[in-house]
Amino acid sequence: MRRNFWPVWLWLAGLLLCATLTARAHYRTDMGDFLPRTHSLGLAALEAQVSGGGAAKLLLVAIDHAPTPALEALNKSLASRLRQSPDFEAVLNGDDRSLTEIQNFVWQNRYLLSSGTTPQAFSVAGLHTALENGLALLGSELGGIAAQTLPADPTGAALGLAQSLGGAGANGPKSENGVWVSPNGQATLLLLRTKAPGFDLEAQQRAQTFLMQNFTTARAAIPGAANARLRMTGPGVFAVQTRNVTKRDVTRLSLLASAGAVLFLLLAYRSPLALALGLLPVISGALAGIAAVSLVFGFVHAITLGFGITLIGEALDYSVYLLTHTQHEAGARAAVARIWPILRLGALTSIAGFAAMLGSSFTGFAQLGLFSIAGLITAALVTRFVLPPLVPDGFFAPGARAIGTPLRWIRRHQGLARMSLGGVAVLALLSLALHRGGLWQTNLLSLSPLPPATQALDKTLRAELGITNPRFFLAWRAGNEQEALTISETLTPILSGRAAKGEIGGFSLPSQILPSNAAQQVRRAALPNDTILRTRFAAALSGLPYQADAFAPFFQAVAAARKAPLLTIASLPPALALRLHAMLSQTKTGWIVLAPLGRVNNAAALQAALPAGVKLVDLNRQSSLLLRLFQHEAAALALYGGGAILLILALFLRSWRQVARVVLPLLAAVTVCAAALTMGGGKLSIFMVAGFLLIIAVGSNYCLFFARRGLDEAALERALASIMLANLCTVAAYGLLSLSAIPVLHDIGETVALGTFLCLLFGAAFAVPARQTGP
């Protein structure tokens, strides 16, 4: 027989093209890109928050593992080095300077900043009341401080500002010897803001490397600091870390997983060449998948990449089926002709299953759908057309028969196997029905590709630095910065009223840090001129025991404020600018403002009091809404996918009995798998749900092979051996993936290894036609 090599040349050309596209693709790690494109303000707020929002440039740093004096010296030395670097916009470490900067800013600009700068406050009655209150203040524990500020600030503007600036999320850490320390005193802390945006991973990585280098240099110069350790978190750190960990786990663990599969393949094939050939469909499929996603979406999400390659693991089975079915005499081309109808049907059912993902509103899901479809089509075609001409004449898999032994055993004891497995399936159904507390993982963080330890460190550092993620936010959209600030100002009276009544905890609004231009102008206009002010003040003093000549600084300050230029973001000291930026996120369509609230007693009542366009966002509720949306989609996808698979099977098998033979073992396997994963109160993550899809895709191939009728005993044994081998590879590979610290890889590995093995058992017991009992 003449070998036809043109498919090989065509394939090589295609491979080259895909490799080029893969090398040029944009890879993204931002969780926001995985979430649905949405117009709801609540979800937009959640997305902004998940992506780091306005805080995307923050780096949270803790230094520990050294004696306190060394830690303090190290912190100061590092901070002064970083302050000289153009890569960092703000370096805060609780030194007296940043505190003084804020105090000076507030003090200098108290009349423009304070909402108390009104014509009434500067009337005779207003000034008189302020001076009376001043007397009480002088008599209090704050008297010493008040005695120093009162001559320049008798209306108490600066004191009021100090209070309003201490709203929700404003409680900085405790400062000791000019350095922030953690509550347990074991670590010193820094808060940095990079110049580069959070999504610029290269720049973020550069800034982080620069930080680490300076830390190492500073540490070497400080006695006793040799063992000191620097840990950092923040959106930029996560993005870089995710990229690196995904790279590492995807490459290293995938290598290890492949090694596990390779071991079994070598055992069966006893030929390195056959082994190499067997990997061609998977590799081609992966490259085609990346190329397709990058062409259609313009970027490839890291989760798509890590996850997608595991999804098309099924493609490895294709070559296993081909090579195991290849007989010594007949060769690979004869084998492919025999198994192609089943292989094609198997690939079609999987594609139908994954096609449902294409319609998902979750960009990540849609990408995964496209990735697996392109990957599987490519892998099936490579198996059909490229492999057969490449398999050497006379090849067969000598080790396969031995590998098929356990399945032959099940077949011989089919009655026993059916009874015990049937019992297990019933128990599994019971366990699922009796499961309490919900089967679904409802924590948004379970979506995150970050290892739990990293998430925990971030939570700790955020709490210690006082930038906890509050649960409640007021969110509103604005066309520009001034609009954002003007809306913020309308909220101040509503929130202060409720805070005074204790209905809400503290609050932070952007206009507390920077009032709108309009508000600043009104305040400036409310200040009387020097002559009028002195006259009114003299009248206001009557009857009070103040030294009349003590208040010259006040007159000077008011006169200066009347001439002062309006404040802008550029006028803010770094620490305040950082807090303002954390509340403002710029989106493609304008600004989203997220103002944190401390505690909310009655969310409905507060929402009713807010002006139109301002929404009270409960992040917990939003993220569970999002997850519910996700679960609805996952369920819908499973239904559509399942329906499509059934339809295709019915079309091709043309017998409901045959369809049932293929489908029922799959359903039983998935049920038992779900029960095993949720045993002891465990929850199903969305990755596990995707794992189920994969189980069905892979398992349907098993069952299709199992359910073939009219095979002679030798052909059936080859079929059993090929399925067993395929499953051993799958279990070895996915079992190793379950060792990954990345939730995606871990969950999918665990689910698929267990699920496909169950498919093998249930398929062998229920799908294989009963043995002809001989005479």
Place this chain on the structure above:
Amino acid sequence: MPRRLAAICALVWLCAQTPAGFTLPGLMSALGQVRAASASFTETKTLPLLTTPLQSSGTLDYVAPDYVRKTTTAPAPQNFLLQNGMVTLTLNGQTQRFTLAQAPQLAGLVEGVRATLAGDLPALQRYYDLSLSGRADHWQLLLRPRDPALAKMLAWMSITGTGDKITEIDSADTKGGETRMQVRETILHAP
């Protein structure tokens, strides 16, 4: 004010020969034994900003080691509460809450009284240089700020007592203001 300070310094010098057995650690340990105390007070504040002194009176409550409450009843109600490093201040009908860490200048002032009550020598020495004079039944502890931020505001503080009871707290700020608080303990819970 300088004359008064000179007088105190002279007193300190005169009493340099404190009787054996009465030492700073000894006093601190005695004060540290007190679990809780309540007292009434009268306070007179003289400030250069004012033409007449401010008079006030009320009650003091202390629970070891870090609960201090000062309730002013006259001339107008005022409430100062220090609990676990957190200050709650109610005056002019408004309540403010802040931590001592947020108000470093106030922290030194408040710690001077709190740490003396608690017999917490290390905390006192973080902010002050101390000198003790007198006898166990009539002692005087002079606190001079060593913390630069505090020294900008406070010139000195002096705490007078008998045994494990405090009878008077006086202080002077750097701008010429003086406070004199006389304390009469009503309830004392000591072992």
